[in-house]
Amino acid sequence: MAKVVFKIGDDVSTDTIYPGRFMATVLPSETPQYAFADFKEINAKIKGKELPVGSIILGGKNFGSREQAASCLATPGLVVVARNFARIFLQNSINVGLQTVICPTIDAEEGDELEITPTEVKNVTKGTSHPVVPLPKARQAIVDAGGLIPYTRKLLVQERSA
Amino acid sequence: MGMTVAEKILARATGQVAVKAGDVVEPRVDVAMSHENAALVINQFNEVFQGTGLGATVWDPKKIVIIFDHRVPAESSKTATNQKKIREFVAKQGIPNFHDVRGDQGGICHQILPENGYIRPGYVVVGTDSHTTSHGALGAFSFGIGATEMASVWTLGRVLNVEVPGTIKVVVSGEFKPGVGPKDLILHLIGRLTAEGANFKVIEFHGGAIERMSTSGRLTICNMSVEAGATSGIVPADQETVRYLREEAGVTEAVDLVTPDHDAVYDQVVEIDAGELAPHIACPHTVDHVKPVGAVEGVKINQIVIGSCTNGRLDDLEIAAGILKGKKVAAGTRMLIFPATWRIYKQAMKLGLLETLVDAGAVIVNPGCGCCLGVHQGALGDGEVALSTTNRNFKGRMGNPNSEVYLCSPAVAAASALTGVISDPRKAV
Numbered sequence: 001m002a003k004v005v006f007k008i009g010d011d012v013s014t015d016t017i018y019p020g021r022f023m024a025t026v027l028p029s030e031t032p033q034y035a036f037a038d039f040k041e042i043n044a045k046i047k048g049k050e051l052p053v054g055s056i057i058l059g060g061k062n063f064g065s066r067e068q069a070a071s072c073l074a075t076p077g078l079v080v081v082a083r084n085f086a087r088i089f090l091q092n093s094i095n096v097g098l099q100t101v102i103c104p105t106i107d108a109e110e111g112d113e114l115e116i117t118p119t120e121v122k123n124v125t126k127g128t129s130h131p132v133v134p135l136p137k138a139r140q141a142i143v144d145a146g147g148l149i150p151y152t153r154k155l156l157v158q159e160r161s162a
Numbered sequence: 163m164g165m166t167v168a169e170k171i172l173a174r175a176t177g178q179v180a181v182k183a184g185d186v187v188e189p190r191v192d193v194a195m196s197h198e199n200a201a202l203v204i205n206q207f208n209e210v211f212q213g214t215g216l217g218a219t220v221w222d223p224k225k226i227v228i229i230f231d232h233r234v235p236a237e238s239s240k241t242a243t244n245q246k247k248i249r250e251f252v253a254k255q256g257i258p259n260f261h262d263v264r265g266d267q268g269g270i271c272h273q274i275l276p277e278n279g280y281i282r283p284g285y286v287v288v289g290t291d292s293h294t295t296s297h298g299a300l301g302a303f304s305f306g307i308g309a310t311e312m313a314s315v316w317t318l319g320r321v322l323n324v325e326v327p328g329t330i331k332v333v334v335s336g337e338f339k340p341g342v343g344p345k346d347l348i349l350h351l352i353g354r355l356t357a358e359g360a361n362f363k364v365i366e367f368h369g370g371a372i373e374r375m376s377t378s379g380r381l382t383i384c385n386m387s388v389e390a391g392a393t394s395g396i397v398p399a400d401q402e403t404v405r406y407l408r409e410e411a412g413v414t415e416a417v418d419l420v421t422p423d424h425d426a427v428y429d430q431v432v433e434i435d436a437g438e439l440a441p442h443i444a445c446p447h448t449v450d451h452v453k454p455v456g457a458v459e460g461v462k463i464n465q466i467v468i469g470s471c472t473n474g475r476l477d478d479l480e481i482a483a484g485i486l487k488g489k490k491v492a493a494g495t496r497m498l499i500f501p502a503t504w505r506i507y508k509q510a511m512k513l514g515l516l517e518t519l520v521d522a523g524a525v526i527v528n529p530g531c532g533c534c535l536g537v538h539q540g541a542l543g544d545g546e547v548a549l550s551t552t553n554r555n556f557k558g559r560m561g562n563p564n565s566e567v568y569l570c571s572p573a574v575a576a577a578s579a580l581t582g583v584i585s586d587p588r589k590a591v
Contacts (some may be wrong), residue, residue, distance in 0.1 A: 011357050013556035016290075020535035021524055023198075024240045027205060038563040062358035062391065067202065067290075067308035069364050076428065087362050088292060092308035138186040138323035151322065152210050152314040154247050159318065160216055 001124065002054035004078060007110045010060035012082075014089070017069035028071035028096060035072035046073070052091045053077030058108055064089025067096065068159060075097040081106055081114070084133075094139045096149035102133040164423025166329040167396045168364040171303040172421055175286045183328040183429070188320045189303075193280055195227045195289035197271050199309055200395075201244035203290060204251050206313035220255050221319035227280055228252055229261040229271040234530040236263075237538035259583035269529040271504025272296040272385060272471035276377070277505060279411040283399030284420040286313060294552060296389045296570050299380035300406070301399025301420055306388065313396040324387040327393045328354075328429040329364040334371040336437035341588040343481075344379035345432065345473060345551065347371070348441035353452030355431065361391030364430060366422065371436040372397055377406040378475045381533040385472045389449040393534075398422060406460035441587060444569035447557040455574060461584045463568075464546040465560075466491070468575050469500025470534045476506050476513075483515040485576035485590055491523035491584030498540050499524050524579070533580050536561030549584060551575050 022034040033114045034108035035046040044049050057073065057080045062088025068094045070093045074081060080093070081101045093100045110113060114127040125130075135143065165173065165180060171183045175189035196203050202473045210219040220226060228248060236242035238450050245263075252260045259266045268274075274291055275281050283301030287294065289313045297304035307321065311470075315321055333346060347483050365387045372380070380397045387395025397403075399419040407413040440454040468474070468482050480503060491497045499519055501507040507529055516526050533551040535538030541561035542548055548560055555567035570578075573587035578588065 011450075013448070013554075015556035016556070019558050019563075021452075021558075023537065024238055026245065029204070040556055041211050062361065067199070067310065070308070084358065085541050086358070086391060088306055088308065091311065094488060095308055095310040095314075119218070127432070136186075138324055138325055142323060142409075148310050148314055149206060149209050150321070152317050153214060155322075156216065156317050157214050 001117060003054050003115050004108050004110050004112045004114060005051060005055045006109070007058045010058070011062045012059050012064070014069045018072050024070070028074070031068045031072035032075065042158065046075070049075070051075070051078055055079070056063040056081055056114055058082070058106065062086055063159070067092045071096045072099045079116065081116070091139070094142050103130050104133060105151065107131045109129070140152045163427060164425035165362065167301065167366055167398050167420055167422050167428045168303050168329055168394065169326060170422070171286060171427070172282055172324070172326050174284065182324050183326050185325060185326045186462050187324050188322055189286045189324060190442045191273070191288055191315050192225060192318045192365045193227060193287040194225055194312060194315050195229065195271055195275060195287070195291070195294065195340070196243065196312060197291060198232045198248070200228050202309040203312045203316065203356065206310045207316050210313055210317050211391035213321060218441060220257070220316045223255050223257045224259070225255050225257040227275065228257060228265050230268065230273050231270045231555055232253065232337065232531045232535065233262045233270065233537055234446055234528065258308050265504045267504070269505065270379070270471045270474065270531060272500035273475065273506070276381065277411055277503060279407065279413040282403045282407070282413070283403060283416060284418055288312065288321060290561065291384065293385050295387040295392060296381050296471060298384040298387070298435070299377055300393045300403050301397065303394055303396065305394045325362070327362055327473035328365045329366050330360055330430045331428040332365055332367050332432045332434065334367065334369040334434045334436050336371055336435040337438065338371065338436045339588070341573050342439050342441055343373060343571055343573065346383040346439050346442045347436060348383040348570065349444050349452050350439055351432070351434065352386065352390045352444070352450050353442070354429040355390040357389065357448060358364060358391045358452040361552065363392055365390065365392045365395045367395065367397045373400065376476050377402060381475070382472055385431045389553060392586065433469060434516065438574050441574050443584065444555055446566040449555060449569065450554070455584065455586045458568065458584050459586060460545060461568070463495055463549045463578055463584060465540065465542060465548040465580060466497040466579045467533060467540065467548060467550035467552060468501070468572050469498070469502065469532060470551040470552040471502060473572050474500055474502030476509050478551065479506070479510045479515045479519070481572045482576040483518040485573065485587065486522040486524070486579065489522055489580055495579060497524040497579045498527055498533065500527050501529050502527050525554055533560055535559065549575055549578050
């Protein structure tokens with residue numbers, strides 16, 4: 001079971017998730033301190049690693065883009081559920097191992113308990129069920145490899161050793 | 163079945179006769195551009211090689227272009243250290259196409275690439291920047307990718323697992339009225355499509371108004387295509403593209419124009435009459451919150467910004483200087499001008515445009531991204547309002563979440579500088 005810890009509306013921009021003014025910080029491991037920097041409460045929880053495994057950030061439509069916006073949220077056990085994602089954000093999430101779920105009809109509030117399966121998101125609190133759009137198969141291959149770095153490494157070894 | 167420009171380019175880049183929207187391909191890359199975020203790319207690149215026993219060398223140093231623009235000169239010791247690391251990497255890997263913080267070669271990446279002849283019609287271009295869509299202005303398929311994905315490109319020379327995008331055809335007929343131009347067209351289109359209207363799609367521009375548009379204007383509309391969510395904006399290459407490459411970018415080799423087939427299949431067709439467009443403004447805090455200028459005339463402005471990869475070219479500065487010549491920026495309003503590159507800066511200097519703008523009260527800042535992304539060179543105070551020719555107005559974008567940013571054309575920005583409030587440039591002459 002997972003719980004919605006933060007709900008945010010439609011068209012969440014890259015500057016909302018990871019403000020451009022913090023872009024001098026480049027190491028992925030250093031980015032969580034600035035996640036949602038202008039939203040003190042959620043920022044404090046992500047920064048302090050206080051989010052329990054099974055925490056959900058819930059976005060509306062068009063969630064996304066720069067890489068730091070994905071890496072700053074890429075902590076084990078945190079899932080982002082949204083109606084849909086901006087292209088670059090979805091790609092970056094897959095590349096850096098942030099778990100995303102595309103759920104076009106999701107309806108939930110902060111505090112709601114959700115159960116996520118490969119085909120649907122069940123809102124246990126509300127007693128509703130919402131279908132999940134599977135990842136395009138091209139992207140699933142990268143997820144299955146554990147992210148783009150190990151995926152590329154495998155190809156690198158095949159191609160340069162040949 | 164016919165192909166769109168994007169399909170044709172992706173077919174070529176994968177050695178296939180044809181591809182169609184939805185196919186999964188691994189296109190080889192002609193140009194791989196990064197700016198200061200190359201520091202993160204380098205980190206991820208080194209990680210790819212970890213444990214392989216292979217030397218970490220890039221696939222083709224000549225196809226990588228690195229340009230410092232986001233924080234020039236460095237605004238912090240952290241940035242300066244990152245820039246130093248990138249310089250060392252560039253030297254070690256033998257990357258010849260490097261644009262450092264220098265007056266004889268520097269500027270914003272999305273203007274450096276076209277004006278130095280790096281972009282050709284039919285190329286696959288990737289960049290670690292959202293506005294990499296710009297280069298579709300020259301008939302390339304050009305899109306933004308993340309740093310980890312770029313590390314993969316640096317390793318393998320191709321982009322893994324790309325889905326061939328569907329295409330929205332935008333047909334722009336008619337002539338722009340005086341005081342109206344490409345920026346108003348793209349703001350209008352983003353307002354119509356919304357911020358997600360072209361997500362995972364290409365916008366391909368057609369029609370008389372596009373055929374008559376200069377490459378500078380085409381760069382503006384392709385640059386902002388990403389604000390409707392588009393993977394890429396593309397203007398099919400034509401004689402204007404050839405003129406630009408020959409006369410302004412110093413390209414002498416043969417140019418292969420890639421045009422769409424007559425029976426290409428489009429997801430959607432949008433028609434716009436340029437003659438009916440008013441100046442448009444994107445209001446806080448989203449780029450698709452677009453209104454005709456009349457709806458927001460009179461809003462008090464603290465800071466006017468002209469510049470960026472969207473509107474920092476010579477024709478943009480000419481429009482501004484034309485409106486401000488012999489006049490003054492209103493008291494209580496400050497005006498910042500960022501020419502996109504040092505080449506443009508020098509041209510504007512020779513033409514006397516910089517002098518005109520300075521005499522009017524504007525501050526000329528060195529070429530670069532400047533205050534567009536809120537790092538330095540023009541942050542906003544609490545409660546302040548900016549009117550800017552840049553491409554994003556998200557909350558906090560210009561460095562302060564307690565401020566507002568409106569987006570507009572250079573003509574609106576200059577006309578508003580005279581009055582200190584949002585003004586219609588059609589009334590300023």
